[in-house]
Amino acid sequence: xxxxxxxxxxxxxxxxxxxxxxxxxxxxxxxxxxxxxxxxxxxxxxxxxxxxxxxxxxxxxxxxxxxxxxxxxxxxxxxxxxxxxxxxxxxxxxxxxxxxxxxxxxxxxxxxxxxxxxxxxxxxxxxxxxxxxxxxxxxxxxxxxxxxxxxxxxxxxxxxxxxxxxxxxxxxxxxxxxxxxxxxxxxxxxxxxxxxxxxxxxxxxxxxxxxxxxxxxxxxxxxxxxxxxxxxxxxxxxxxxxxxxxxxxxxxxxxxxxxxxxxxxxxxxxxxxxxx
Amino acid sequence: xxxxxxxxxxxxxxxxxxxxxxxxxxxxxxxxxxxxxxxxxxxxxxxxxxxxxxxxxxxxxxxxxxxxxxxxxxxxxxxxxxxxxxxxxxxxxxxxxxxxxxxxxxxxxxxxxxxxxxxxxxxxxxxxxxxxxxxxxxxxxxxxxxxxxxxxxxx
Numbered sequence: 040x041x042x043x044x045x046x047x048x049x050x051x052x053x054x055x056x057x058x059x060x061x062x063x064x065x066x067x068x069x070x071x072x073x074x075x076x077x078x079x080x081x082x083x084x085x086x087x088x089x090x091x092x093x094x095x096x097x098x099x100x101x102x103x104x105x106x107x108x109x110x111x112x113x114x115x116x117x118x119x120x121x122x123x124x125x126x127x128x129x130x131x132x133x134x135x136x137x138x139x140x141x142x143x144x145x146x147x148x149x150x151x152x153x154x155x156x157x158x159x160x161x162x163x164x165x166x167x168x169x170x171x172x173x174x175x176x177x178x179x180x181x182x183x184x185x186x187x188x189x190x191x192x193x194x195x196x197x198x199x200x201x202x203x204x205x206x207x208x209x210x211x212x213x214x215x216x217x218x219x220x221x222x223x224x225x226x227x228x229x230x231x232x233x234x235x236x237x238x239x240x241x242x243x244x245x246x247x248x249x250x251x252x253x254x255x256x257x258x259x260x261x262x263x264x265x266x267x268x269x270x271x272x273x274x275x276x277x278x279x280x281x282x283x284x285x286x287x288x289x290x291x292x293x294x295x296x297x298x299x300x301x302x303x304x305x306x307x308x309x310x311x312x313x314x315x
Numbered sequence: 316x317x318x319x320x321x322x323x324x325x326x327x328x329x330x331x332x333x334x335x336x337x338x339x340x341x342x343x344x345x346x347x348x349x350x351x352x353x354x355x356x357x358x359x360x361x362x363x364x365x366x367x368x369x370x371x372x373x374x375x376x377x378x379x380x381x382x383x384x385x386x387x388x389x390x391x392x393x394x395x396x397x398x399x400x401x402x403x404x405x406x407x408x409x410x411x412x413x414x415x416x417x418x419x420x421x422x423x424x425x426x427x428x429x430x431x432x433x434x435x436x437x438x439x440x441x442x443x444x445x446x447x448x449x450x451x452x453x454x455x456x457x458x459x460x461x462x463x464x465x466x467x468x469x470x
Contacts, residue, residue, distance in 0.1 A: 059354030091439065100428040100440035110445040118452035123463060127449075134442045138424035147316060150442070164459070192357060218434075226426040243468050249461030253370050256386060264332055274425055283389055290386045293370070299466065300369030305459050 080205050083148075086184055087130060089204065089221065090148030092133075092214075092312040093187075096222040097152060104155050109135055112312040117151055119170045123247035126179055133171065141262065142275045143170050144225055145177035146186040156271055158313055164305035168248055169255030178213060180240075182233040185223045194220055195240060204212050228278030235280065235288050246299035250253035253300050259286050331363035334388040342381040346371030353381040364388060373396065 045081055081089060103110060110133075117133035129149035135155050143153040151174040153167075177183060191200040195213060203217040228234075238255060246252040263282035265272060278283070289296070336356045343350040347370050356362070361381070362374040371382045444464065447455075456463075 059462060092434070094442065095434040095436055096432045096437040097429075098442065099432035099435040101424040102435065102438045103441055107445070111447065115455040118447040119448070119456045119461070122452060129448065132442050132446045134445070136424060140424045142424060144343075178440050222432055222467040223430055225439060226429045232382060240468050243466050246466045247464055249456065251369060253367075257367060260385070260388070260390060264334075266324055267391070286389070289461050293384075293386060293470065295466070296386075297370050299464065302462075302464070303460060305461075308459055 044303070049099060079201070080181075081184065083129075086181070087148035087206055089187070089218075090146045090150050092218045093221045094146045094150045094152075096218055097144060097146065097225070098134075098136075101136040101154070104135045104137040106135070108315060109158075109313055113153065113167065113171070117175070120168055120172050121149070121175055121249045123244055124179055129178070139223075140271050140274060141265075143162060143174050145183060146173035147178065147181065147187070148277055149178055150177065151178070152268065157258075160249065160265075161250075161258060161309065161313075162261075162306060163254065163257075164312075165251040165254035165303065166258050167254070167309060168245045168250040169241065169253075170258055172244035172248070173237045173255060175244055176237040176240040177229070177233070179195065180236065182229050183221070183224065184236070186224055186229055187217070190220050190224065191217050198202055201301070226274065226278070227229070231280050238285055238289055239292065242289065242296060246295070246302065249302050251299075251300055251302045251304045252296045256289050256296065259289075275313040331389055331402055332363055333362045334362055334372075334374070334390050336360045336362060336383065336387055337389050339385060340383050342374070342376055342379055343371075344381055346382040349381070349461070354379045356383065362388070364390070398439045 046064050046136055112133075113135055118127070118131050121127060121129070121131045124233050126149070131149040131151075133151045133153075136152050137154045138154045140154050141157045141160060143157055151171060152173075153170060157170065158167070161170070172245070188200075188204060191204060194200075195203060195216065199213045200217070203211070203213045242252050242255050245254055259282045262275075263286065267276065276307040325406070336358065339358050340356045340360075341352045342354040342356050344353050345351075352416040356376055360376065362376040365375060365380075367373075367385055368382075370385050372385045372388055373382050374388075
């Protein structure tokens with residue numbers, strides 16, 4: 040009886056939402072099933088497949104820097120950091136994009152991009168590690184995956200969103216719509232709380248990797264010192280809290296930062312691997 | 316004469332970055348909390364930042380020189396209201412020969428390009444080909460004398 044009542048209630052709300060002409064118990068059950076399908080979080084293999092599709096799009100906007108040594112370098116640093124986390128065995132991939140803009144992106148399933156423009160602003164491997172760790176946390180916490188999922192459910196019907204999220208690759212129209220949405224999300228940005236969480240946990244991941252924990256704060260200070268009107272910063276500043284606000288938030292972690300500030304910065308190795 | 320004044324200018328621009336102290340701070344003789352205090356810096360005092368070491372930055376504050384906590388410094392921020400010319404010159408000098416100081420018409424990764432991007436499977440294949448395995452990443456960390464540390468996430 041209670042079960043029937045619950046179903047009646049769900050059906051009622053579904054009825055209002057989808058403007059079903061009249062109550063139809065079978066249709067109501069279908070709707071409930073579809074909502075469940077869309078609400079279900081993609082499993083790990085679906086997350087990885089979605090990430091590959093989004094990564095291919097991002098690479099369509101800006102290709103990899105044509106520098107194999109640089110690409111291998113960021114992969115070694117990034118994979119080492121990822122090994123210190125709760126998702127060490129994702130198919131982690133790191134890439135430097137050939138773009139003058141200062142930015143970095145985390146893609147669901149373990150892909151991380153950093154632009155050449157940002158790498159050129161860095162002075163040490165600890166700074167690179169700080170940025171990669173911030174992005175790694177976005178992947179660990181599935182920040183983008185959840186945002187894509189949420190967006191898909193408002194953009195597409197529940198039925199279509201569920202199908203698009205769970206299909207692995209493919210070229211269906213609805214899948215393409217989902218991937219476009221997922222790619223454009225990098226121009227809209229995440230919630231501020233996600234960014235601040237990635238900063239907080241990111242410095243921990245870098246410290247676990249044995250790096251000077253001040254790498255990320257140092258990059259944020261460099262960004263803060265740049266001209267805020269510089270168009271190379273426009274997208275990054277639009278999609279992230281201001282560097283000063285992020286530094287203020289990290290100030291609350293000063294004792295942890297200090298405890299791991301004497302770990303290596305690896306300035307020379309960074310210079311050799313990025314400026315050859 | 317012109318050459319001489321240029322010579323005098325360069326070290327200041329390249330090696331010192333104007334910064335503001337966000338709270339009253341002690342200027343220390345060494346980069347350590349228990350080091351002797353050289354001077355007291357008031358909130359919003361302006362300094363020139365010279366170099367960073369761990370959580371400390373060496374600064375010049377008037378006639379004094381010493382170390383302050385890195386996170387007590389903010390760059391550009393409060394000076395930005397009256398900036399433009401000087402700030403621009405400073406930024407250009409700062410980025411040096413990197414060639415990334417672009418102020419208009421940047422090409423590459425912006426909103427429009429993200430919106431219009433088409434998949435690039437060839438670049439994706441390259442990306443996948445550069446991935447590092449556990450062993451390779453760990454060996455590279457050892458070469459850099461990186462020692463993994465057990466650090467808990469904050470609450």
